Amino acid sequence: MKRRLVLLGAPGSGKGTQAEMITRQFGIPVTSPGAILRREKDLETPLGLETAEILQRGDLVPDKIIVKLIEDWLRLHGGYGFVFDGFPRTLPQAESLASILSGLHASLDAAIWLEVSEETVRARISGRLQCRTCGFTTSMDSAKFADRPICPYCEGRLERRSDDDMSVLQTRLREYNTKTQPLADFYGKMSILRRIDGNRDRETVFGDISRVIENKVPA
Numbered sequence: 001m002k003r004r005l006v007l008l009g010a011p012g013s014g015k016g017t018q019a020e021m022i023t024r025q026f027g028i029p030v031t032s033p034g035a036i037l038r039r040e041k042d043l044e045t046p047l048g049l050e051t052a053e054i055l056q057r058g059d060l061v062p063d064k065i066i067v068k069l070i071e072d073w074l075r076l077h078g079g080y081g082f083v084f085d086g087f088p089r090t091l092p093q094a095e096s097l098a099s100i101l102s103g104l105h106a107s108l109d110a111a112i113w114l115e116v117s118e119e120t121v122r123a124r125i126s127g128r129l130q131c132r133t134c135g136f137t138t139s140m141d142s143a144k145f146a147d148r149p150i151c152p153y154c155e156g157r158l159e160r161r162s163d164d165d166m167s168v169l170q171t172r173l174r175e176y177n178t179k180t181q182p183l184a185d186f187y188g189k190m191s192i193l194r195r196i197d198g199n200r201d202r203e204t205v206f207g208d209i210s211r212v213i214e215n216k217v218p219a
């Protein structure tokens with residue numbers, strides 16, 4: 001199914017989990033600037049080294065760098081639609097995306113906003129484990145992984161993300177509240193904003209997202 005979607009929401013709102021489920025169910029390709037930058041850092045590329053400190057502080061990476069990542073990705077994979085997980089995160093990024101798409105005579109189908117309480121964010125982030133190699137994400141509460149923190153898919157090491165520290169989270173939440181929240185207005189005016197309660201379990205949230213993708217939710 002060819003759809004052009006952006007997934008928005010606070011850190012820990014479930015964007016990555018839902019993006020993966022969307023890809024599996026609908027075959028829409030997904031990309032995440034955060035995941036790309038973490039991989040670049042592990043590979044010690046110039047981009048990874050340049051941005052590692054910013055991620056570690058919980059600040060946002062400059063728009064120019066992020067927009068270039070997305071443009072490059074679209075050039076290579078954009079023909080099949082997309083789900084962007086964690087892009088755009090600022091008004092200039094949203095405006096750049098709109099102008100890139102209009103240059104391709106295309107537009108977004110939906111901006112899906114996962115709304116979660118700060119309590120949910122803290123609980124999820126403090127228990128989150130992620131595979132260093134493939135990005136698989138799970139929770140420390142999952143008994144399977146408590147004694148043996150090894151990825152079930154690739155045997156990589158499951159660890160806490162270094163920016164999942166509670167003091168860094170404070171900065172990430174501030175960035176989200178000041179720079180990302182204004183996008184609700186931006187996409188609201190375009191009549192493509194779809195708000196979904198992300199506090200519920202992953203399957204229930206995915207049910208609502210699926211209805212948006214299948215166009216079963218009126219504008």
Ligand code: ADP
Pocket residue numbers: 010011012015032033034035037054055058059060061062063066085086087088089090093163172
């Ligand atoms: P989360 O959604 O849990 O905060 P991400 O993996 O999406 O995690 O992002 C991790 C970090 O990567 C962010 O805190 C930020 O530093 C950087 N980043 C990701 N996406 C963007 C973006 N669109 N603009 C600027 N910085 C970004």
